[in-house]
């Protein structure tokens with residue numbers, strides 16, 4: 037008998053894999069909310085005035101197999117040669133255990149920024165290792181983890197020096213031997229702040245005339261110079277010295293700290309992180325103890341938990357932008373955590389001996405290469421070098437470079453008569469021979485002694501002395517170490533992470549697969565364009581789709597985080613005003629509810645932040661907005677708004693706010709962090725935005741990596757297109773905001789795969805289900821925790837704010853208590869105390885099935901019941917499961933003098949039985965850690981259980 041054909045589509049990625057709830061579950065949830073159909077709910081939620089007119093459409097969604105096939109074809113259009121271009125990017129061998137157990141492991145890549153330390157001890161330890169590694173190698177007291185790329189780190193060092201130096205000068209000196217992209221980003225950042233940049237040879241440094249100076253070590257053309265004299269001169273004039281240092285070179289060379297440097301920055305890319313056509317890689321910053329409070333970025337510190345056991349957490353600047361806003365040290369929020377973890381594991385894997393051996397091999401091969409060239413009559417510079425040489429070839433430059441390409445090797449074009457060559461960990465004898473052949477030399481590489489580093493430059497101090505860098509050399513031990521740390525953390529592979537404004541949605545495995553393909557991973561960012569055809573095709577297709585989604589005319593892929601997108605967007609606006617002779621426009625209106633990065637960024641482009649009030653319903657107070665726009669009419673540069681608002685509501689007045697801004701000559705920046713509520717339903721470009729950033733690490737599925745990587749491309753209207761960031765490697769007139777022309781392009785396959793797999797319909801459906809899931813949670817929890825802001829119809833957008841303040845008022849139960857008790861149920865807390873202190877902002881996303889939402893709701897209701905018991909006096913105000921949360925496995929043994937059982941403590945509703953998540957520490961004491969600041973690995977006797 038012929039079977040009856042099923043209408044089930046097995047390969048419908050959008051509806052079967054990405055979107056969590058099944059059709060039946062959706063129907064059940066709609067019933068709870070009180071709507072018959074999803075479209076009815078959406079019509080009631082999203083104001084008609086802002087709905088987009090046409091459906092998203094770019095043809096059929098691809099199945100997983102077809103998408104991979106298509107991406108493989110495009111990837112194959114990239115040509116992977118051996119790039120010896122250097123200039124900050126080098127070949128490196130990612131150790132296989134790190135590739136598989138970190139980069140390809142969702143336990144690491146789907147984790148969130150470690151704001152909740154109790155569920156983040158694993159990545160906090162890995163990042164502390166990173167800081168210890170950086171601090172050791174640079175010879176400085178304290179390091180952060182991490183910054184976005186070397187160029188922005190160099191620019192951050194400049195502004196940090198400005199904040200910290202006692203010199204009154206307004207001039208910053210930049211060594212002409214810095215990588216060109218570093219000089220360019222420093223210039224971009226300096227201009228709006230009125231800092232004068234002088235570029236020159238270190239020999240011309242006038243220390244009395246500057247507040248700081250920055251030097252590259254080794255220099256971009258290979259020079260190794262000891263900057264001790266420069267540092268002394270700077271200090272004599274109350275100025276600060278910064279060194280951009282290659283961490284591999286520091287394994288052999290005297291450290292910046294030993295030269296007297298105040299700040300060191302650099303990239304840890306060559307510690308096992310593929311070049312990826314420019315990123316992502318972790319940049320580092322280290323400084324002296326005296327300047328630790330001025331340092332930007334995240335710092336991991338050591339503290340204790342409620343039982344006095346050692347515990348890690350983010351130190352000092354945990355929520356710096358939200359607290360200090362335009363006075364914050366920087367706008368860096370999402371950084372490069374996953375890549376910092378990889379680099380730290382590379383150091384753990386190789387240890388100090390291994391790192392030294394790699395550095396020595398690199399140097400000896402570079403020296404051997406130089407010997408061969410010199411013996412055949414070529415003039416090689418410099419005389420003292422680590423891994424990079426520059427060869428004078430006169431009129432033969434093109435010929436040599438082309439011959440090298442024919443050998444499968446990219447060299448660097450230096451001026452019109454030289455070529456640069458940088459040797460790296462991957463350089464083999466046959467690579468050296470091939471380079472010689474490109475110079476017309478037929479010669480065999482031999483194991484002769486070759487050495488170009490005089491003793492005076494050599495490092496005598498030790499590094500990576502901590503046992504962590506000694507004891508994990510055997511792969512068995514290393515694998516277990518990575519596993520142990522991963523098991524301590526709660527990431528998306530175990531539970532929903534309902535973080536408002538952070539959109540922790542599914543990072544599908546299929547989307548991650550192409551990221552590690554050699555054709556995407558192993559391209560140097562400055563290869564000739566014809567070797568990156570696949571990249572250009574992907575970037576252009578993704579950009580086109582993002583234009584359709586946002587209603588903008590052009591996209592810049594350069595910003596490598598949301599906050600970087602804000603910076604790029606405001607700079608674009610600034611350049612636009614200036615191009616029209618509108619030099620005085622410098623006021624930026626920002627609602628008080630805005631994310632902290634908004635005011636922090638506005639300050640970085642030299643704008644004066646004028647806050648705008650919110651009304652009682654959390655909406656922008658339009659009257660206040662108009663009054664302030666009018667008051668600053670001649671000076672109004674921009675407004676920065678978030679849509680839907682950070683209160684999780686589609687404000688119906690958004691177009692009016694945009695119109696007012698335009699009426700007074702300003703430009704509208706719409707923060708796109710909440711695009712997950714809009715894709716397919718509404719477009720920022722249609723409702724009045726001139727520019728927006730998109731957090732591809734939120735809406736477009738790039739995993740959060742424990743605090744990065746991210747991508748924050750900006751979309752702009754056509755009048756702003758000429759003012760988008762450019763790049764020196766592309767000979768653009770406008771300065772860059774990031775080190776690489778396309779920011780962190782090797783993670784773009786994730787977002788590209790997502791839009792290919794979802795299609796326009798799938799993306800729109802995802803948005804609708806995100807709104808459904810949020811309204812379901814809001815409806816079910818509203819009686820227990822009042823929903824703070826809703827629309828006139830009582831609905832929320834894609835997230836909702838639960839008010840826990842009444843529990844504090846009535847029973848002293850704080851938002852912290854609620855958040856930590858959720859850990860006992862196996863959940864990551866929602867966003868805490870932002871945008872409103874004492875509340876929790878919940879964003880479930882479309883990816884969570886109903887069962888997971890219900891598990892979360894059960895946990896929240898049980899917490900509410902426990903709080904009620906405290907309020908009613910049935911439970912002690914201090915000795916209760918909320919105040920003692922979270923509970924660890926140690927609480928199951930030993931003394932127990934509490935008025936609740938161990939079972940109630942450890943297995944509240946929501947907690948899974950045998951699969952329960954056990955936090956490794958009890959509640960972490962943040963204040964203790966800040967009072968007793970320790971930001972490197974503690975001594976071994978303080979480690980327990982290991």
Ligand SMILES: Cc1ncc(COP(=O)(O)O)c(C=O)c1O
Nearest residue numbers: 369370537597598599631709746
């Ligand atoms: C509303 C909003 N704007 C901007 C940002 C900054 O984005 P990023 O962390 O990628 O720098 C965030 C990040 O959480 C955000 O929620």
